[in-house]
Amino acid sequence: MKPKKVPGIPSQVRGGxxxxxxxxxxxxxxxxxxxxxxxxxxxFEINSWNNYSQGCISKFELCDNAGESVSRSPKIGDYIKILLTKINNPEIEDYHWVQIDMIDKSNPNRIMLQCRPSKLPGNEFAGKTIHFHSAASTSTFVISKGNDYIKMAIYERNQQPNKNTSFANSIKNIVSSVIGTSKIQWKSLADGLININ
Structure with a gap:
């Protein structure tokens, strides 16, 4: 199977x-x-995404460029802090961080929001990427409509395990990348968001 060619989505070069x-x-x-x-x-209610997901245990939290939680629509440069599993009193290493590097509202029938794995906010020139994929990976969230449908999609490109971390985390990231744990999470999120009665 080949990746879909979707306007605005980065080309698939290497990885998954x-x-x-x-x-x-x-x-x-x-x-x-x-x-x-x-x-x-x-x-645009990223802090509520987990409420719409059917059976998804991930938690999404929109943060500003300093890493502080905010309740507003996302902006380019914001971060999303993601907890993929249910953990009581999670530590900082239990979270994954992505930064929003593109929001496209130019088409009235389609909105795009793209993220990349990132370092901790406020640590731009030091530290390590806090995600199981490398910083070359992208996740592009797209909502669109046609004559008789609405659609929610997530397109992930150039997925490679993040090895810029400790040995133990490198092994964990390789395993997570190979088994594709995010596919289940994203399908649950997409189904939940468009389930509008």
């Missing part, structure tokens, strides 16, 4: 990739427009 898509169809364009407006609100 994943295409995760969920579509919901409706009987009229008016209903599509109404549901898409709801989907846009959900899409």
């Amino acid at each position: 990739f994943q295409d995760t898509e969920s579509i919901k169809r409706f009987s009229s364009s008016e209903e599509v427009d109404f549901k898409f407006d709801i989907l846009k609100d959900r899409f």
